[in-house]
Amino acid sequence: MTEYIQALQKLLLQLTAAEQQDVVEYYREYLQEADITTYEAAVAELGTPQTVARKVLADYSIKMTEQPAGRQSTPAGTKANVKMIWLVILALLSTPVTIPLILVVGALVVAAGSVAFAGVVTVLALLVAGFAGGIVGVIVG
Amino acid sequence: VLGVLTRQDFYGYALTQEVRQRLPISESTLYPVLRRLKKNGWLTTYDEPFQGRNRRYYRLTRTGQAQLTVIRAEWGDFSQAVTTLLEGDQQDD
Numbered sequence: 001m002t003e004y005i006q007a008l009q010k011l012l013l014q015l016t017a018a019e020q021q022d023v024v025e026y027y028r029e030y031l032q033e034a035d036i037t038t039y040e041a042a043v044a045e046l047g048t049p050q051t052v053a054r055k056v057l058a059d060y061s062i063k064m065t066e067q068p069a070g071r072q073s074t075p076a077g078t079k080a081n082v083k084m085i086w087l088v089i090l091a092l093l094s095t096p097v098t099i100p101l102i103l104v105v106g107a108l109v110v111a112a113g114s115v116a117f118a119g120v121v122t123v124l125a126l127l128v129a130g131f132a133g134g135i136v137g138v139i140v141g
Numbered sequence: 142v143l144g145v146l147t148r149q150d151f152y153g154y155a156l157t158q159e160v161r162q163r164l165p166i167s168e169s170t171l172y173p174v175l176r177r178l179k180k181n182g183w184l185t186t187y188d189e190p191f192q193g194r195n196r197r198y199y200r201l202t203r204t205g206q207a208q209l210t211v212i213r214a215e216w217g218d219f220s221q222a223v224t225t226l227l228e229g230d231q232q233d234d
Contacts, residue, residue: 026153026172029197033154046169059173 001031004042004049011053015060023056142174143183143201143209152189152196175199183208 005028012020027046036042046052060082091098145151145159157171178184183205188195201209 022176023172026175026197027169029152029195030154030157030168032194033152033196047167052169055169055173059176 001028001037001039001042003039004031007049008052011049012056014057019060027052142171142178143205143212146184146199146201147206147209150198150200152198156199178205181208 005024008027009020009024012023015023031042031045034045036045142156142160145156151159153171153175156175157166157168160166160171161168175184179186179199181204182202184199184201186197186199188197190196
């Protein structure tokens with residue numbers, strides 16, 4: 001069982017020491033409660049250490065490298081990566097909403113532009129008409 | 142999980158068994174769930190000695206209790222809507 005726990009811990013090096021400790025303690029306790037003592041029995045119960053590590057790391061949204069040692073990334077970099085991943089996912093998921101939204105906003109802008117243009121033209125036309133009317137009036141009068 | 146914890150506090154292994162009686166989750170699934178619930182402040186943990194080692198118990202917090210009420214209400218609405226849709230009920234039948 002110790003072998004299993006050690007294998008698991010080796011796959012969790014990307015996590016902080018406290019987080020690793022928490023994970024390892026949970027599964028150590030679990031195996032003790034289940035009366036499991038051998039590596040094989042632990043695999044039969046929980047799956048391979050890789051499976052367990054993948055589940056735990058997926059929860060931290062950290063991509064697990066296939067090497068057992070796993071690169072040690074800085075917590076800040078990891079956090080930024082996680083944020084970026086979430087942003088990308090959010091952007092992808094929201095395209096059904098954002099694309100029509102952009103279209104609607106674009107259409108509104110065009111419509112508003114047309115209305116403004118029409119208004120300006122009308123005012124100009126009225127002015128011209130007024131002038132013309134005035135001139136005609138002067139001539140006739 | 143929150144629902145199960147309203148009855149009593151559980152330690153990891155017992156809680157897994159309890160949930161597995163109802164839903165086919167795998168034995169290793171519950172750790173991430175418990176971690177998130179704890180992070181949200183919906184449950185707390187405490188250790189209790191048992192046969193020379195510790196059992197980590199999980200207990201529902203007040204916030205967790207409130208959250209459970211919200212979830213129950215949402216689930217009620219949602220399942221009702223799905224049931225209605227599945228049965229193909231129509232007002233003007």
